[in-house]
Amino acid sequence: MSTQQLPVVVIGAGPTGLAAASHLVERGIEPLVLEAGPAAASAVREWSHVRLFSTWGELVDPAAEKLLAPTGWARPDPAAYPSGGDWADLYLQPLADVLGDRVRVGATVTGVSRAGRDRIVDADREQQPFVVHLADADGREDRVLARAVVDASGTWATPSPAGGSGLPALGEKAAADRITYRVPDLKDPAVRARHAGKRTAVIGSGASAFTALAYLADLAKSVDGAGTKGVWILRRGISGSTFGGGEADQLPARGALGLAAKAAVDEGHADAVTGFRTEAIERDGDGRLILVGEDGRRLDPVDEVIVLTGFRPDVSFLGELRLGLDERLQAPIALAPLIDPNQHSCGTVYPHGHRELSHPETGVYLVGMKSYGRAPTFLAMTGYEQVRSVAAAIAGDLESADRVELTLPETGVCGGAGLFDAPDAQKADGCCAPTPQLVQLGAPAAIGAAADRAPAGGCCGS
Structure with missing residues (x-):
């Protein structure tokens, strides 16, 4: 079997991973989605009680909707705000059901490499398929070969600690x-x-x-x-x-x-x-x-x-691949300047695709929340645009892969x-914070909107 006949392995059956599989199917490429949890959208289900701040109209991937349409699936009200549980039950699980055997649950990826090549070997490297090692819930090991790997595993499993240094505070684990x-x-x-x-x-x-x-x-x-x-x-x-x-x-x-x-x-x-x-x-x-x-x-x-x-990416199982990650954000090097909170203070994140998500190891892509590394404020529709571009690139359609098909809303932040x-962060226009200090906010002012039921999410994991 040639490498081109192998499936594309997608790690994670969350919103971005299932969207990636949908775009690959649309292009006639067979995906294999490996989900560590017991069901699709396992991470989303863990925050099922939280309401998103994105509407249904921004949370359904176009290619996924095309797959769902023949099943009689009814798209929820585009203007409504779902909870995480709604998103999982009314969209993500039906999408996984349509994908069928292409989604394998209870499969934890433990390592990814090139077949017969560790990370130091150059000879014929790009001609070798990827080898993906995995383990099921009982610890039984398996491996699959792939033509490309799309890591949409998110960051939900690796939250950042309380310690201000980025390390757990002393006593944090004991408490x-x-x-x-x-x-x-x-x-x-x-x-x-x-x-x-x-x-x-x-x-x-x-x-x-x-x-x-x-x-x-x-x-x-x-x-x-x-x-x-x-x-x-x-x-x-x-x-x-x-x-x-x-x-x-x-x-x-x-x-x-x-x-x-x-x-x-x-x-x-x-x-x-x-x-x-x-x-x-x-x-x-x-x-x-x-x-x-x-x-x-x-x-x-x-x-x-x-x-x-916040959260941080787990790249430990990608250790045998040649990744190009920014030293601060742990995001792809070409993407990091677009999302770095040290650099960007206002406006939108520029829509991006396969080129910003590429690595020295050809055929590997980190997408979805994981692509942002430690940067915050990821929107589901950003992930959908990412995987549309990546699927087109894997299919060899660079014209489509390079085309931007997304306009993001202003953050207002x-x-x-x-x-x-930064010590000199305060600006004349009041944009940024003064020197940190203890404060007790005083009597309430009129804040306008009745926000007691305001949706919370919209930045999502895999």
Whole structure:
């Protein structure tokens, strides 16, 4: 069998992985989707309670819709905002069902290489197929050969720690029973009991942190949640852009989400602590947690900690491939300048495709959330455009692969994480944050939109 007759292995049966398979099928190329979880969209199902800030109209891939149409699948209202559970049940699982045996669940990829070639061997390298090693849920090993590899495994399984240095804070692992790295599902009675009437620290400054703060505020206002209090831990200061784009955001639900977080603070349901980089997590005599900052500050004890500091890619199983990754973001080198929060403060991310996603190892592509490495704010439709271009490139249709077929909405957000940390970050127009300091926001101002039910997601994993 020639290499061209082999399937393209797609790692991950999430939104981007299933879209990649759909585009490959549309081009007459056989995909094999390997999903570590027990079902398609396993990662999405783990945040099924969170509502996205993208609408159904932005969450259905065009090639996937063509595959679904003959089955009688009814597309949900394009203007509605689904939860993660809706997305999985009403779109992703039906799409996996249509793809059938092309999707293999319970298959964890443990390594990828060139057949008979480790990463140091040059001879005839590009003529060799890829070899993908995998293990099932019982640990049984297998391998498959592939003509190309599209890694859409996302970053959900590797959340970033609480420590401000990028390493786990001292004591963080020992306090694991009181720490979660996910937005809590407060409709779950056990989870609700952990937070009701308790003091919870939320570490992070993005959409997930906004969501957690809004959820805790809702709990505080409920009958069984009296005394619930959030402590919002930010590594930077507070500015006009801290809460996102607000009414200027072209994704209205994303802007409303930031306003909901602002309301949680303004209404006294959460206190904000700024310029705080966690160095250690200790326990007091009652077993509560004390966050200790790099500057020596010790915060009042909390009962629970929610760490929402982003995610990072796992490239360990790609160690025998020649990847070109940016040294800071761990994103493809050509893509990194387009998404680097140290460089970009406003506007859109330029739509990109196979060229920005390529590596020295021809035929390997990191797509979806994983392609962004440690950069935040990934939109599902960005992933769909990525895999449309990649599938065209694998098929040899470079004209289509190089064509941009996506216009992204303005973020409405000014200021990347790196800019806020810079000593000279404050700008005359008020764009960026002042020197970090402790703040207690005062009485609530009129914030406009009723944002208590603002959708939260839209930036998605694989």
